[in-house]
Amino acid sequence: MSTKAFYRPEEIGAGKVGFSKTRSIIEAAFYGNNVVKVNTLKEAYNLAKNSPGTIVTDMPVKDGDTFGLEKDAKVLLFNDGAVTGRYAVARRIKGEPGVDDAKLDKVVMDAVYETRWKTMYHAECFIGLDPEFMVKAHLLIPEGEENLLYNWMLNFQYMSDAYVKMYKNSKPVGDGKEPDIYIFSDPQWEPHEAPDVDYSCLSDPRTLCYFDTNQNCAAILGMKYFGEHKKGTLTIAWAIANRNGYASCHGGQKEYSLPGGKKFVASVYGLSGSGKSTLTHAKHGGKYDKDGGIKVLHDDAFIINSDTCASIALEPTYFDKTADYPTGCPDNEYLITVQNCSATIDCDGKIQLVTEDIRNGNGRAIKSKLWSPNRVDKIDAPVNAIFWIMKDPTIPPVVKLKGAALAAVMGATLATKTSSAERVAAGTDMNAIRIVPYANPFRTYPLVNDYEKFHKLVAEKNVDCYIVNTGDFMGKKVKKEDTLGILETIVEGKAKFEKWGSFSDIEIMNDWSGKTGDFTPDLNDASYKKALTDAMNTRIKAVEDFATKKEGYDKLPDEALAALKKVVSEIK
Secondary structure (H helix, E strand, O other): OOOEOOOOHHHOOOOOOOOOHHHHHHHHHHHOOOEEEOOOHHHHHHHHHOOOOOEEEEEEOOOHHHHOOOOOOEEEEEOOOOOOOEOHHHEEEOOOOOOOHHHHHHHHHHHHHHHHHOOEEEEEEEEEEEOOEEEEEEEEEEOOOHHHHHHHHHHOEOOOHHHHHHHHOOOOHHHHOOEOEEEEEEOOOOOOOOOOOOHHHOOEOOEEEEEEHHHOEEEEEOOOOHHHHHHHHHHHHHHHHHHOOEEEEEEEEEEEEEHHHEEEEEEEEOOOOOOHHHHHHOOHHHOOHHHOOEEEEEOOEEEEEOOOOOEEEOOOOEEEEOOOOOOOOHHHHHEEEEEOOEEEEOOOOOEEEEOOOOOOOOOEEEEOHHHOOOEOOEEOOOOOEEEEEEOOOOOOOEEEEOOHHHHHHHHHOOEEEOOOOEOOOOOOOOOOEEEOHHHOOOOOOOHHHHHHHHHHHHHOOOOEEEEEEOOEEOOEEOOHHHHHHHHHHHHOOOOOEEEOOOOOOEEEEOOOOOOOOOOOOOOOOHHHHHHHHHHHHHHHHHHHHHOOHHHHOOOOOHHHHHHHHHHHHHHO
16 A cells, blocks of 8 residues: 555554654544445435535536546536635644644544534545555545535545555655545634633634644644645645655646657646646647647646656546636536636526626636546656746746756746735735745645756756746736747747846847747846846745755755856846
């Protein structure tokens, strides 16, 4: 088995793998006499369909019987309430400086006790879709949250006969030292005064997402949004991958087939709304079909083996925004469930979805694996290029980074804008540039671990590294056609990168397929030079802060800061 589920008596006890205090609090809850095991997608569908508040649309699930549902299954819609995005502030990571795990453990202990009055559902799934990397995850969640249960089983790989067999034949991750993942969730949780429970350890008085990632467990309290459960589970899977020699990736990857049997594997990294899904699924007008076409690994979660450079998808389905998919859109044929959208009755008396973010921002849907006919679960060909997707108005639509230190630190200081997928404080400037290392706000281990993985890919595995700006460049919008054209030009080996100003480690491409305007940066323009300097200084400040905040938990090697300072010196 890939992760450890069962123990011999001599393997059980204090200080042994799988037996931390937090994990012991969480795992015990799964064996209560109020727990009902949900074994199949069909069971989960029926529970969700009959859960109060579920809207059963008249839209059929396309070919649902091919992935564990009945032939007559319908698309289910469920709306959460006012919260329709992730809330990073609620996260607490055991082992990080300033995190009071003693108080947090008691909060979870009390939350588990309170669920004794509820019927709880226990589901299992696999994360990782290839025998090289598969881990088993468990979710415990109360009655009334059946849609979350169903969505979780859909988002990850339910335990079909084929995948159960694959899992049995998969190699143990971490030589048998990685226990199964256990997630305890109570979206209905409300803090209340209780002996020995101190809520001062919470950043938000009514929500908590608490991770003991070294022991592969988490508690999610007071959080109804499915994205918390998806990313919370992925958080632990990514941590397992990181510990075992993989680069954990929040992004998309695709393989292009080229003349002469050549392959080009591109990985794109960006937050929700950056364009990573659009770039990952783009078919480029079918121009590569004659040579074998395009294979898609995934558009959100995968890992790269830092030795072989092969890549593995972690999820079978897609959790995508519905804003760009209006009622009647052909892509909606592949919907399985929908969250935080509206509904109406059409002229035939059928219940139809109302999407386009009319009800609220960040409407979401789970789309089946069938949406991408060229989908694969593993790409054996080594990754050729990394693309950091940024929304930084000082960066041209594309630049190439030379040198592993600069390539890795620019990923660590990836600049972007806040997405509607995130719940933020009132008054937050959604257009302000912020730093999100590697476009992955779900890291639960020191930042240097990711830095070293990407540094190795560039330095030792000859992976090229680029920045693509999908926002605007000094007030001029970079269109989708630009970014797709840039990808095509690089993939086809037609890109002509040249020295950019006095930079020794940054090159620029001024021409690409489908270019929509003039994006030539003027390094003689004092205002542009100041803007670029300010943007780079923001990155320098971020790296300096990594070295001091949280007692230096996220400190990067000195070479990272030196690479950025070199860029600033060359602007002048």
